[in-house]
Amino acid sequence: MTLLYPPQLTEARLETLVTEINDFQLTHGSLAKLTHVGQGHTVLAQPVGVSCFPTVWPRLCYVQAVKLQQAFNRLYASIAEDPAWLQALLTDLIDSDSFIQRLWRIHEHVEQEGYAQRLSLGIFRSDYMLNKRRPSGQIQDAELKQVDFNTVSVTGGTQGNIVAAMHEHMQLIGAYGFDKAQTLRWMDSVPPCDTVNSVLSGLTQAHLSYGPITCKAAASLAILMIVQPGSVNICDEKPIEYGLWDHNPPIPTFRLEFGGSVLAQTSLASNRALLYQPPNQPNKLYEISVVYLRAGFEAEEYDEIGTSARLELERSRAIKCPSVLTHLATLRRVQQALATPGALTRFLSPEDAACITETLVPMYPMDKSRRGMKARSLATNPVTAVDYVVKSSVQGGGRNIYRGDIPAFVRTIPKNKSKEYTLMKMIEAPEVHGTLTSPQGFYKGPVISELGIFGICLWRKKQGGHGAYIVTNKNAGWSFKTKSTEVDDMSIAKGYSFFDTPYLLDEEDDRYEDSGNGVSCSSSEGDFF
16 A cells, blocks of 8 residues: 655645644744844744655665764864864965955964863764755665755754654644554654754763863853844754753853954953853853854954954863864865865775765865866856856855856856855755745645754864864754755745754665655555555
8 A cells, every 4th residue: 555745634634734833833932033123022933934744864864974973073173173284275265255364363363372272162063965866766766965064053953853843743643644553653764853952961061071160250160152143043042051051050151142242241361261241240250161152153243343252262261162263164165175085084084084975075166276177167158057056165055056047157256256166066856745834835845855963072182283182972963954946045044944854764665756746655565654
C-alpha cells in the first residue's frame, strides 16, 4: 500500500491545523518582534514562518552531517589560531574592504599588546542542502553539500527547538491523522532537538573555565550577551539568557547593545578584566567571564564607536564567543580556500579532510589569479552563469546574485572590487513537496530545505606558534529551514524561508516518489509509515 506524505488533509482539517500551529507559536515564543510601529508601550510580534509538517530528508545525509560536525569544529578552531594563514589569504581584502580591515586591525592591536585570554568559545553552525547526483535523481539518491559555515551570531537554535516541539505536539493531538503504525514510524523518523540546552552547556562550561574573580570590586562573574539595538530576534536570544539565570547556581547574564552602550557601561581593569555595571544596579559591578556576540557581524555596525567597542571587548580577559579571528574565519574567502585541493590537510587528518571534501562544492575567487580568470569567464557567459551564484566575502543573507542576473552584475563590479566576491556552483536540490504558513500567507507546493548542524567548541591557544588545544568538542543540535522552489534566498528574516523539522527518509524506502500533490512513499517491506 502506498501512502502520501505530507498527510493529505481536507481544507477544513488543514485550516484547523494552522489554527493550532498559530496558538502553539503564540504561547511558545515562535515569534518575531515588530519594531518601529509606534504603539507606545505595547509589544507587537508576529509568528515566524513555519512548515505545517516536517519535510523529508534522507537519514543517511542527516547522519553524515552530524558525524562531520566535530571535524568542522576542530577545523575552524585551528583556522582561528593560525593568523599567518589567515593574513596571507585575506591580504587583498584587508587592503580593499573597510569592514574586514577594521576587524584585522583589531586583531593586530591586541596581538601587539598581547592577548589576555587564551581560551576561545565557538558556537558554530554548518549549513547543508541536498544535491542531485543525476538530473532526474530522487531524494534518496541525493548527496550532502555544504552551503555555509557560521561562526558569529549563530541563530536559529531556539526556533528549531520550538518548531520541533510544535510538530511533535501536532502529531500527539492527532492533527495529522496518523494511525498507530504511522505514529510509530513518525517517532523513529523525526530526530530530537535539544539545541538550546547544548548552547547553554557550552556557555556554562566557558563561564566555569574562566576561573575565579580577579577584581576585588566585582560582586560576581557574569556573561555579557552583546545584541543589536531593537533586535527583532529576541525570541531566539532570550531563552538562552533565561536558561543561564535558571542554572543552579544562577549565572548572571546581561544583554548589552553593541556600540556606545559597551563603551558607556563597561571598563577594563588594570589586568584587563572586563567590568560591567548594570544601569539598574549602579552600586554593583560584575566581572565578565564570557562575551557572547549576537551582534557586531555587519559592516554597518563598525563606525568609530562600534570599532572601539569591539576592540575593548577583544582586549579584555573575557572569553570571546567568537574572537575576532574566529569571526574572520567565517568569511567566504576562507570557505573558498578550503575547497581547493589539499588545503584541509594543513588543519586536519587526511581521513577527516577527505570526509569534509565530499561535502564541498566548487568555488572560485573572482580575483586576478588563473582560477579568478576562469570564474570571470563562467560568470560573464550567460550559458554557464545559470549554474552559479555570486556571493560577497562577508557572510549574511541578501547579498547573493543568482543565475541569469550574474553576467550583468559582474560587469558592474569595479575591477579593484571583484576580489571581494566568490563564484559558487549552484546546488541543485531534488524537489519534494511541503506546506508552509506565515503571516504573509500560505504555500503548498515544491520546496527545498537546508539543514543546520550546531557545534560547540572550547579551545585554548597553544603556547608558541599557531594551533588550538581542544578542551571541548561536541555536537549541539540542529535547525532546519524550508523555502519554496520559486525563491533563491533562504533568509528567515525576509520571510523567504520557514522553520521546519526533518522527516528522515530511510534508504530502504526504495519506492519513494514525488506524486506532485505530496510525497508518495512506500517501502519494499511494507507501508512507509
